[in-house]
Structure formats: structure tokens, C-alpha cells
Amino acid sequence: MPKIFFSYKRLLIIGADAMAFTVSYALAFFLRFDLHIPLNQLANFLVTVWLVVGIRLLTFLYLGAYEGVWRYASIADLSTLLKAMAASQVVITAAVLFLQHANFPRSTLLIDAALALIFVGLTRFGIRMTRQWRQQGHPQDLPRLIIFGAGDLGETIVRDMQRRKRPTHKIVGFADDDHAKWRMRIHNVPILGGRKELPKLIEKHGVDEVVVAVNHSRGPLIQDLIELCRKEPGRKVEFKTVPTIEETLRSDHTHQKGFRRIELSDLLRRKPVATDLGAVKNLIAGKTVLVTGAGGSIGSELSRQILRFKPSKLILLEKHNTALFYIDRELCAVKNGTCLVPAAGDITDPDLLDNLFDAHKPQLVFHAAAHKHVSLMEANPQEAVKNNTIGTHLLAEKAARYHAERFLFISTDKAVRPTSVMGVSKRMAEMVIRALAPAAETKFLSVRFGNVLGSSGSAVNIFKEQIAHGGPVTVTHPEVTRYFMTTQEAVELILQACSMGSGGEIFVLNMGEPVKVADVARNLILLSGLEPDKDINIVYTGLRPGEKMYEELFRSNDVRQDTGHPDIFAALPEEADLAILRNHIESLRALCSQADPAPLLRKIQQLVPAYTPSAVHAAQPCPCDQPSAIAPVSDLAS
Incomplete structure (x- = not known):
């Protein structure tokens, strides 16, 4: 049953791409001839459209463009898409010019390639956006969260939370000591300020939890953050953290996935142990x-x-x-x-x-x-x-x-x-x-x-x-x-x-x-x-x-x-x-x-x-x- 369902979803993407390739090719002719296609060029279109769509689909299949799960799309998936588009364009140009070398508008091939890339990109982007909109739920009812650490670990937390079927937190933003990152965004989540601004950010945004997302030297950092928030009167928050890379690699049964409460061991000023x-x-x-x-x-x-x-x-x-x-x-x-x-x-x-x-x-x-x-x-x-x-x-x-x-x-x-x-x-x-x-x-x-x-x-x-x-x-x-x-x-x-x-x-x-x-x-x-x-x-x-x-x-x-x-x-x-x-x-x-x-x-x-x-x-x-x-x-x- 899972294999059938997966094949069905893949066929839907292939069908959507076939439609996108057909529309982009037709639109390329309309744009080339200012929306009035001559009869002889309409014949060129009808003769070659099946060839263009077929070559693009076969190339996409051969290069693995349909093997990715687009809700988890990455740079590698985008690279595969670009490679498939470039390879198919080379084959299409050669085939079309060989079959229709006389009186064929070559510029339509370039226009078609640009439009096809836009359409297939929109298809995949739409899959991700539709899923996120469907899963947003009611963020006003969820605990409000600030992530301290706008690095790889913090980015992973945001990406993971945005993929969940049911959201568990409303991410207010990041905090980070690197001034160069302030007022920037990661996955559309703003970086609001640094360590000293944290108490004010907690009060301003009604934050319930602060997640410390750093891999090294977290002990002194956590102590400083707790002390800063303790000195400032106002809203009380719960500090949490996530397993470090070392904890994950250790595969210790005591470390659970997701957030966990700060433990006394997190406050120790110790470097990770190196074991042969x-x-x-x-x-x-x-x-x-x-x-x-x-x-x-x-x-x-x-x-x-x-x-x-x-x-x-x-x-x-x-x-x-x-x-x-x-x-x-x-x-x-x-x-x-x-x-x-x-x-x-x-x-x-x-x-x-x-x-x-x-x-x-x-x-x-x-x-x-x-x-x-x-x-x-x-x-x-x-x-x-x-x-x-x-x-x-x-x-x-x-x-x-x-x-x-x-x-x-x-x-x-x-x-x-x-x-x-x-x-x-x-x-x-x-x-x-x-x-x-x-x-x-x-x-x-x-x-x-x-x-x-x-x-x-x-x-x-x-x-x-x-x-x-x-x-x-x-x-x-x-x-x-x-x-x-x-x-x-x-x-x-x-x-x-x-x-x-x-x-x-x-x-x-x-x-x-x-x-x-x-x-x-x-x-x-x-x-x-x-x-x-x-x-x-x-x-x-x-x-x-x-x-x-x-x-x-x-x-x-x-x-x-x-x-x-x-x-x-x-x-x-x-x-x-x-x-x-x-x-x-x-x-x-x-x-x-x-x-x-x-x-x-x-x-x-x-x-x-x-x-x-x-x-x-x-x-x-x-x-x-x-x-x-x-x-x-x-x-x-x-």
C-alpha cells in the first residue's frame, strides 16, 4: 500500500510537469509572435510539442528529478532540477532543429526553457507552501519560543518545526551574539538581537520558552542567560536545549529527540570528551x-x-x-x-x-x-x-x-x-x-x-x-x-x-x-x-x-x-x-x-x-x- 501511494503521488507530479511543459512551450510561441501565431508556426508547434514534452519528462526521470520528497527540498534537489533542465534543453534543441531546421523560430526554445523552469519551480514551491499553510493551525494558542543561536543547530530546529504535521510552538525569532546577523532572517524567522536584549525580547513578545541551540561552550552561556533573565523583573521563562552533535553521535539512551530541559551537566564548563x-x-x-x-x-x-x-x-x-x-x-x-x-x-x-x-x-x-x-x-x-x-x-x-x-x-x-x-x-x-x-x-x-x-x-x-x-x-x-x-x-x-x-x-x-x-x-x-x-x-x-x-x-x-x-x-x-x-x-x-x-x-x-x-x-x-x-x-x- 505505501508503494502504491508513493507511485500515485509521483504520477501526479509527472502529470503536473507535463502540463507545465506544454503550457510553457505554447506560451513561448505566443510571446515570440506577440500573441498572434502564424499558421505555418502553429504547424511547427503541433509537430514538435510532443517531442519537447517527452524529452523533458524522460530526462527528468533519468536524472532522478522525481525521486526527491519536495516537502524536504534542499539545494541538492534544486541542483538536480537545474541539471535536468539543462540536459533536456540540449537534447530538445538538437532534435527540433534536426527535424524542423527550416523556418523554425529558434528563440522560442530559449523562452520555453526559462518558462518551463519557472513553472516546475512554482509547482514544487507550491507543494511546500501548501503543506506549511495547512499545518500552521492556531499559533496564538501555542507556547511562544525564542531560539538562542542563529547557526546550524538553530536553523535545524526551525526547519524541523516547520515540517511537523502539528505545530507545537510559535517561533517568535532568534537571538544571537553576532551583530552581523541581526535584522536578518532564517526560514523567514527574524533574528531579533543578542544576549543583552533577551530579557526585553521575552517581555515584548510574551515568550514562554528559550531554547539554547549551540554545540560548544554552552555551560557558561546558559548560566549567563539564566542570570540575565533572573536579574530583570518580568516574565518568567523556561530554558531548554537540544542534544548536541556529540550527544547524538553517542546514541545514549538517556538523550531523547527534540527539546529537553536544561540539566546540571549542561552548566559544567567542560569540553566534549575525545574517545578512541x-x-x-x-x-x-x-x-x-x-x-x-x-x-x-x-x-x-x-x-x-x-x-x-x-x-x-x-x-x-x-x-x-x-x-x-x-x-x-x-x-x-x-x-x-x-x-x-x-x-x-x-x-x-x-x-x-x-x-x-x-x-x-x-x-x-x-x-x-x-x-x-x-x-x-x-x-x-x-x-x-x-x-x-x-x-x-x-x-x-x-x-x-x-x-x-x-x-x-x-x-x-x-x-x-x-x-x-x-x-x-x-x-x-x-x-x-x-x-x-x-x-x-x-x-x-x-x-x-x-x-x-x-x-x-x-x-x-x-x-x-x-x-x-x-x-x-x-x-x-x-x-x-x-x-x-x-x-x-x-x-x-x-x-x-x-x-x-x-x-x-x-x-x-x-x-x-x-x-x-x-x-x-x-x-x-x-x-x-x-x-x-x-x-x-x-x-x-x-x-x-x-x-x-x-x-x-x-x-x-x-x-x-x-x-x-x-x-x-x-x-x-x-x-x-x-x-x-x-x-x-x-x-x-x-x-x-x-x-x-x-x-x-x-x-x-x-x-x-x-x-x-x-x-x-x-x-x-x-x-x-x-x-x-x-x-x-x-x-x-x-
């Missing part, structure tokens, strides 16, 4: 891969991206059954031929690990399982060390014993000069990995990075929850800063680092510039359409045990090494750290079984002299005594 997909594919394709903590924020995204590169088998190790159920169900829906193995269990269980490694022989191990919440681990140091340090040691030994090719441990910026139990437990895990690297066939690697936006239990999610409840938003200190990265960016760089390492490296991801947590809270309030300190208050509660004012990615004694990738560096710690934990794992395990954490903390300080523990561990304050119903968090979990 070929190297990552060579690393993963056809391999058996184990991901621990596969149901967590990083582990689940790792599993999604690894699946894109078609490993032969993907083992999902997760101790939380519900998280494992959902990630397994999500990945099963992909159906790309990879064998998925959901494994419910804990990395501290040696029997489970033996069974997994014996049965599946994983070639690549991505270790994302961890206890990550700073405040909880301050109250439970034994559990932090048991899971983050001893569990990592156990898993790494199994990988070495079963000759895995690569083992990548996901660390944190809190491992640098740690002040928290969580951070120092991760630092000791880095030391475990460094200790095993020299003697093993397995290439042991670590990746260190900062906070992941929107990860489970992170401050961003808590801030959103507090805003939804009407506030206040609780931040520990007005000057506390953190590094931020999206989950997708972090995982892309993790995979890239794993493909680069030769064994023993601690890779450090380029986190960009640190951001004040208070600014994160303020931006989230603004993105919710509310005013900070007016609609929602920000309350400062003071640093909690284990928290730092700022995080670091390198220690002062670390040697920084260039890797050749702009977003990945290598940190080479002091040689004294390399094997320090090899003779102390059993001691740590014994201390973790004791009720009193004090001996364990003293042992940790002995092993990691840079660790400065919190003043209070045994007498932690009750979380219920905190000033907010939701405990304040400024340590966004990695």
Missing part, C-alpha cells in the same frame, strides 16, 4: 568481561557502554538483588549476541569469586563495587576497609591467579591525602593494585576521578529532593568545592584508560575546574524555576566528619606523566608505597573483626601516613540530630 573508539573496541570485542558493582551508577553505565562493543560474555556481579535485576533486564533488551551472566554476590566472598573465575575465565575485570558514602563509612570504618581494601585485594588476586588480561580498579579523588575512612580505604586499594602489578601477567590499573553528577545518593539528588519539598537546601560550607563529571564522560574515559595502560599506572581523569557546591545548589534551584534565598533558602551546616574543603587529584609527591590523551594523566606515587600492604592484609582483616575501630584506625595511619582521621569516630552524632530532615551532603559520591 577503535582502541576500546579492540580491547573489548569478543572478550569475556566482568563488571563488579554492575547495578551501581558507574557499574551500570560501564555495563551499557561495554555491551556496545560486543563482548562474547558480560558478567554482572552485584550484591543488591533489585539493582542487578533491573540492569540485567535492561541489557537483555539490547539483544546484540552477547551472553549476559547476572551474578548475585559479594566481592568479599572467596568461594563465589573462585566459582566465577573458574566457570567463566574473565579476560577483563572492571572493579566498580565499593562503599562510597563518606559520612556512613566514618561511622563504619571496619566495613569500609573490609569491602574497599580487602575485597579489592581478594578480587585482584583471583584475577592474577586465573590470568585475566587486565584489571581496572575505579578509585576516587578522596584517596589523595585522605581525611575520610572511605578515601583512605580507596587509597589502600590503589596500593594493593600497585603491589600486585610487577609480578603478575595481568595488567593492573587504577583510575582516579571526582564526583559523578546524579549518582545514587549524591548531593545533587538530595538537593533536588530538598527543593521538591520546598527547602531549605543544606550545604556544609559556602566555600567547599568539588570536581564534577557526567557518568557517560567518566565511563568513556575509564574505557579509554583501560585500553592504554601497560600495568601499574594510576590514571587520573581531567575533571576540569572545581565548582563550588553552593553554586551547584543555587543552579539547581534556578533550573527548577525558583529564586535562591527567596523561594528556597540555602542553609550552611558545617563540615561533617571526614569531609574536606576541596578535593585533589594528585598528591604533592606524585610524578605526573603525560599519556598522549588530553583528558587522561598518569600519577606515579612514591616507590615506598608500592608493596607496603602485601604483609598487612591479614592484620587489617583481623582488626576489621573487632568492635572497637580505634586499633584499625591506628593501623591505617601507620600504613598511610598522609591520612588525617576525623577527631571523633567512637562518638559519632546521631544523624537525626542534624538540622535538616535530609542529612546535608557536600561529598558527591563517585
Whole structure:
């Protein structure tokens, strides 16, 4: 049925063109002879009209002039039309002059060509205009929209919206910082002004939404636009954006077509991540891969991206059954031929690990399982060390014993000069990995990075929850800063680092510039359409045990090494750290079984002299005594 309908529409265009060619040829004779055609020239017309129309139609068909969908006409379609007209004109001139070389008015052929081009152009233009008029609907009832960015992305938005069967917005105009574009038009949509004029344009035209249509450096731009509109009293608007080219190419399932609301990640002052997909594919394709903590924020995204590169088998190790159920169900829906193995269990269980490694022989191990919440681990140091340090040691030994090719441990910026139990437990895990690297066939690697936006239990999610409840938003200190990265960016760089390492490296991801947590809270309030300190208050509660004012990615004694990738560096710690934990794992395990954490903390300080523990561990304050119903968090979990 669709093919018949398509053929029917094509026949209508061909019929319209046949009529246009006939009329243009007749009109050429009338114009040539001032509307009075002599009888001998009328005979010339009647003899040659079928030839002219036939040649034009055949040439148009041969050169593909009827293959385009004219509602989406482009420069390429116009070029095809001109080529078909020129080619047919050459053949017509030769044929007519050969058959009617005597007493034939040659000028009529030139007049006919010009008229025919005008008529077929009007036919196609009419198709587009009729469709647009039919679809305009009632623009006064639609949300009014300004597009900031009169470039390729903005033009694409207008073109797409003008093609829709049912309009969803009334486009008022563009705004752009390029003064040369002002008072010009794109698809008949005016460019009204620049950034500084935006508040006035919003008020003048009754704008409901502003869509930011730029591909690069959108974070600072969006912040400036929001701040400009916030300072000017008047109409409140909702800011939206569209997926960038990088997001579209990434084909991330979280990015939907069309407009989307501004997200916190859009405000980060970060450049797009460059990934060598070929190297990552060579690393993963056809391999058996184990991901621990596969149901967590990083582990689940790792599993999604690894699946894109078609490993032969993907083992999902997760101790939380519900998280494992959902990630397994999500990945099963992909159906790309990879064998998925959901494994419910804990990395501290040696029997489970033996069974997994014996049965599946994983070639690549991505270790994302961890206890990550700073405040909880301050109250439970034994559990932090048991899971983050001893569990990592156990898993790494199994990988070495079963000759895995690569083992990548996901660390944190809190491992640098740690002040928290969580951070120092991760630092000791880095030391475990460094200790095993020299003697093993397995290439042991670590990746260190900062906070992941929107990860489970992170401050961003808590801030959103507090805003939804009407506030206040609780931040520990007005000057506390953190590094931020999206989950997708972090995982892309993790995979890239794993493909680069030769064994023993601690890779450090380029986190960009640190951001004040208070600014994160303020931006989230603004993105919710509310005013900070007016609609929602920000309350400062003071640093909690284990928290730092700022995080670091390198220690002062670390040697920084260039890797050749702009977003990945290598940190080479002091040689004294390399094997320090090899003779102390059993001691740590014994201390973790004791009720009193004090001996364990003293042992940790002995092993990691840079660790400065919190003043209070045994007498932690009750979380219920905190000033907010939701405990304040400024340590966004990695």
C-alpha cells in the first residue's frame, strides 16, 4: 500500500510537469509572435510539442528529478532540477532543429526553457507552501519560543518545526551574539538581537520558552542567560536545549529527540570528551568481561557502554538483588549476541569469586563495587576497609591467579591525602593494585576521578529532593568545592584508560575546574524555576566528619606523566608505597573483626601516613540530630 501511494503521488507530479511543459512551450510561441501565431508556426508547434514534452519528462526521470520528497527540498534537489533542465534543453534543441531546421523560430526554445523552469519551480514551491499553510493551525494558542543561536543547530530546529504535521510552538525569532546577523532572517524567522536584549525580547513578545541551540561552550552561556533573565523583573521563562552533535553521535539512551530541559551537566564548563573508539573496541570485542558493582551508577553505565562493543560474555556481579535485576533486564533488551551472566554476590566472598573465575575465565575485570558514602563509612570504618581494601585485594588476586588480561580498579579523588575512612580505604586499594602489578601477567590499573553528577545518593539528588519539598537546601560550607563529571564522560574515559595502560599506572581523569557546591545548589534551584534565598533558602551546616574543603587529584609527591590523551594523566606515587600492604592484609582483616575501630584506625595511619582521621569516630552524632530532615551532603559520591 505505501508503494502504491508513493507511485500515485509521483504520477501526479509527472502529470503536473507535463502540463507545465506544454503550457510553457505554447506560451513561448505566443510571446515570440506577440500573441498572434502564424499558421505555418502553429504547424511547427503541433509537430514538435510532443517531442519537447517527452524529452523533458524522460530526462527528468533519468536524472532522478522525481525521486526527491519536495516537502524536504534542499539545494541538492534544486541542483538536480537545474541539471535536468539543462540536459533536456540540449537534447530538445538538437532534435527540433534536426527535424524542423527550416523556418523554425529558434528563440522560442530559449523562452520555453526559462518558462518551463519557472513553472516546475512554482509547482514544487507550491507543494511546500501548501503543506506549511495547512499545518500552521492556531499559533496564538501555542507556547511562544525564542531560539538562542542563529547557526546550524538553530536553523535545524526551525526547519524541523516547520515540517511537523502539528505545530507545537510559535517561533517568535532568534537571538544571537553576532551583530552581523541581526535584522536578518532564517526560514523567514527574524533574528531579533543578542544576549543583552533577551530579557526585553521575552517581555515584548510574551515568550514562554528559550531554547539554547549551540554545540560548544554552552555551560557558561546558559548560566549567563539564566542570570540575565533572573536579574530583570518580568516574565518568567523556561530554558531548554537540544542534544548536541556529540550527544547524538553517542546514541545514549538517556538523550531523547527534540527539546529537553536544561540539566546540571549542561552548566559544567567542560569540553566534549575525545574517545578512541577503535582502541576500546579492540580491547573489548569478543572478550569475556566482568563488571563488579554492575547495578551501581558507574557499574551500570560501564555495563551499557561495554555491551556496545560486543563482548562474547558480560558478567554482572552485584550484591543488591533489585539493582542487578533491573540492569540485567535492561541489557537483555539490547539483544546484540552477547551472553549476559547476572551474578548475585559479594566481592568479599572467596568461594563465589573462585566459582566465577573458574566457570567463566574473565579476560577483563572492571572493579566498580565499593562503599562510597563518606559520612556512613566514618561511622563504619571496619566495613569500609573490609569491602574497599580487602575485597579489592581478594578480587585482584583471583584475577592474577586465573590470568585475566587486565584489571581496572575505579578509585576516587578522596584517596589523595585522605581525611575520610572511605578515601583512605580507596587509597589502600590503589596500593594493593600497585603491589600486585610487577609480578603478575595481568595488567593492573587504577583510575582516579571526582564526583559523578546524579549518582545514587549524591548531593545533587538530595538537593533536588530538598527543593521538591520546598527547602531549605543544606550545604556544609559556602566555600567547599568539588570536581564534577557526567557518568557517560567518566565511563568513556575509564574505557579509554583501560585500553592504554601497560600495568601499574594510576590514571587520573581531567575533571576540569572545581565548582563550588553552593553554586551547584543555587543552579539547581534556578533550573527548577525558583529564586535562591527567596523561594528556597540555602542553609550552611558545617563540615561533617571526614569531609574536606576541596578535593585533589594528585598528591604533592606524585610524578605526573603525560599519556598522549588530553583528558587522561598518569600519577606515579612514591616507590615506598608500592608493596607496603602485601604483609598487612591479614592484620587489617583481623582488626576489621573487632568492635572497637580505634586499633584499625591506628593501623591505617601507620600504613598511610598522609591520612588525617576525623577527631571523633567512637562518638559519632546521631544523624537525626542534624538540622535538616535530609542529612546535608557536600561529598558527591563517585
